[in-house]
Amino acid sequence: MIKTYDCIIVGSGLAGLFTALNLSEKLNVLIISKTEITFSNSTLAQGGIACEYNDNTTLHESHIKDTLKAGSYLNNETAVRFLVDNAFESVKKLISFGVSFDIGADSKFLVTKEGGHSHSRIFHSGGDATGRNVTEALIAYLYQKSNITFLSNTMAIDVIKDNDEAIGITVLEDQNYYPIYSKHIVLATGGIGSVYGSTTNDLNATGDGIGIAYRANALIDHMEFIQFHPTAYYSLKNPSRQRFLITEALRGEGAYLLNIENERFMKKYSPDLMELAPRDIVSQSIFKEMYDTWTDHVYLDTRHLDPKYLEKRFPTIFKHLKEERLILGIDLIPVAPCEHFLCGGINTDIHAKTSVKNLYAVGETANTNVHGANRLASNSLLECLVFAKSFADSINNSSIKSTNIESIELEELPRYNYNYKPIRKKIGDYMDEHVSIVRNTEGLSLTLKVLEDIYKNLIKYPNLTKTYYETLNLATTALLITKQALDRKDSLGCHLRIK
Numbered sequence: 001m002i003k004t005y006d007c008i009i010v011g012s013g014l015a016g017l018f019t020a021l022n023l024s025e026k027l028n029v030l031i032i033s034k035t036e037i038t039f040s041n042s043t044l045a046q047g048g049i050a051c052e053y054n055d056n057t058t059l060h061e062s063h064i065k066d067t068l069k070a071g072s073y074l075n076n077e078t079a080v081r082f083l084v085d086n087a088f089e090s091v092k093k094l095i096s097f098g099v100s101f102d103i104g105a106d107s108k109f110l111v112t113k114e115g116g117h118s119h120s121r122i123f124h125s126g127g128d129a130t131g132r133n134v135t136e137a138l139i140a141y142l143y144q145k146s147n148i149t150f151l152s153n154t155m156a157i158d159v160i161k162d163n164d165e166a167i168g169i170t171v172l173e174d175q176n177y178y179p180i181y182s183k184h185i186v187l188a189t190g191g192i193g194s195v196y197g198s199t200t201n202d203l204n205a206t207g208d209g210i211g212i213a214y215r216a217n218a219l220i221d222h223m224e225f226i227q228f229h230p231t232a233y234y235s236l237k238n239p240s241r242q243r244f245l246i247t248e249a250l251r252g253e254g255a256y257l258l259n260i261e262n263e264r265f266m267k268k269y270s271p272d273l274m275e276l277a278p279r280d281i282v283s284q285s286i287f288k289e290m291y292d293t294w295t296d297h298v299y300l301d302t303r304h305l306d307p308k309y310l311e312k313r314f315p316t317i318f319k320h321l322k323e324e325r326l327i328l329g330i331d332l333i334p335v336a337p338c339e340h341f342l343c344g345g346i347n348t349d350i351h352a353k354t355s356v357k358n359l360y361a362v363g364e365t366a367n368t369n370v371h372g373a374n375r376l377a378s379n380s381l382l383e384c385l386v387f388a389k390s391f392a393d394s395i396n397n398s399s400i401k402s403t404n405i406e407s408i409e410l411e412e413l414p415r416y417n418y419n420y421k422p423i424r425k426k427i428g429d430y431m432d433e434h435v436s437i438v439r440n441t442e443g444l445s446l447t448l449k450v451l452e453d454i455y456k457n458l459i460k461y462p463n464l465t466k467t468y469y470e471t472l473n474l475a476t477t478a479l480l481i482t483k484q485a486l487d488r489k490d491s492l493g494c495h496l497r498i499k
């Protein structure tokens with residue numbers, strides 16, 4: 001029997017979940033996740049969701065201006081307006097599904113400030129547990145819906161096309177390789193962190209959506225704009241590829257940055273905004289300081305802040321650092337930038353439509369072009385919400401059911417045991433060395449050549465395993481980042497070219 005759904009959503013992060021939540025109950029919907037449904041990068045989000053919630057036009061406009069300024073005005077202004085105009089509706093919808101945002105003694109929302117924002121507008125939940133609280137509430141609700149089916153620990157492999165139209169997706173569930181059909185396929189596969197040697201992302205973020213879309217011939221842009229988070233915890237004792245994030249909101253609450261010579265260096269780079277300059281500026285400044293002081297980290301200084309308040313405001317971070325024998329408010333915290341967010345991705349319009357018929361993209365894998373050359377802090381959870389709803393509204397209205405799809409014969413693919421770890425390490429090493437915060441023509445050209453060879457070899461020897469497809473997706477993503485970084489000759493936002 002062929003499996004057919006009205007809508008297939010690949011990914012159970014905030015973008016995928018919010019898409020499902022907004023779809024009509026008349027549609028039968030499948031949510032596929034490579035890992036457990038309850039786990040995604042969305043669950044790790046600490047800072048919160050950027051949103052103006054009062055009727056003050058000046059403040060509303062300032063969210064738009066801040067987003068455009070952070071993105072070096074490369075953003076699509078229509079998409080940015082759509083994002084900001086729909087922000088409070090989205091937050092209200094989360095509240096109606098049981099999410100509780102932090103509220104002060106005066107019963108008003110406790111909003112905070114982050115880098116690049118001209119004033120406090122970040123909603124948060126459980127202090128620094130926004131992502132976990134939001135996704136848990138949505139999953140609990142969706143589990144009760146009879147029109148929603150979850151398929152966990154299953155990897156989407158490729159889009160099935162009939163002529164130029166997407167009609168389904170192939171999946172790998174354990175050893176089982178099979179097609180699932182639909183007239184609406186939504187890629188909500190999240191970030192690309194594992195392309196680099198170190199990242200704040202979960203290491204399952206292997207750029208699968210980008211690889212799948214590329215093989216389906218979808219347009220993919222702005223891949224050169226990779227945001228490096230300035231303050232990932234730099235553990236001297238427990239180094240690991242996935243780095244624990246220390247939210248920008250901590251700097252919003254007054255934390256400073258010091259170099260290893262105890263100098264508060266941001267005054268040299270952004271005397272007005274200091275530690276709350278946009279992320280590209282702060283990461284690039286830290287990079288320079290680390291170079292100048294011959295070290296691989298700087299410090300976050302919270303010693304002038306009250307440890308009791310910090311424990312209450314940032315319980316997750318406080319607990320994590322305590323396990324590392326560091327106390328917020330007492331000890332200096334070593335931090336360094338690392339890969340955090342993909343600003344570009346699969347090109348979409350504001351209803352998540354890609355350049356391939358019936359194929360859609362939402363969340364971090366999509367390039368709605370709200371971020372331009374650099375994302376404003378806490379705009380990405382908001383992007384997941386606003387564009388997921390916009391897609392759902394457009395489908396609910398079009399009332400296209402997935403009927404009359406002809407099944408197709410799948411190509412037989414070989415399977416063999418092969419260790420892809422050395423290839424993955426090579427990709428990460430080259431990306432870290434040459435396609436990171438600072439880039440030059442020589443390094444980019446060298447990396448492009450290495451990646452093209454890796455890619456050609458992978459394509460030549462297909463292998464029906466999860467690790468093969470993840471490695472192919474990593475190579476594809478790295479290749480696109482490098483090619484587009486080479487094509488953009490000037491520095492802009494988080495793409496810094498020195499030659």
Ligand SMILES: Cc1cc2nc3c(=O)[nH]c(=O)nc-3n(C[C@H](O)[C@H](O)[C@H](O)COP(=O)(O)OP(=O)(O)OC[C@H]3O[C@@H](n4cnc5c(N)ncnc54)[C@H](O)[C@@H]3O)c2cc1C
Nearest residue numbers: 011012013014015034041042047048156190363364378381
């Ligand atoms: C540590 C951290 C803190 C952050 N803090 C904030 C913050 O405070 N505010 C903010 O706005 N943003 C924050 N971000 C960014 C934000 O969390 C992400 O951009 C956003 O959650 C992405 O959501 P998503 O639904 O697009 O993807 P994700 O949440 O990453 O979900 C992707 C889903 O796709 C699935 N998947 C991937 N590939 C496949 C495949 N081939 N087959 C099947 N399933 C697949 C995964 O299993 C997962 O379920 C943070 C990010 C990190 C890493």
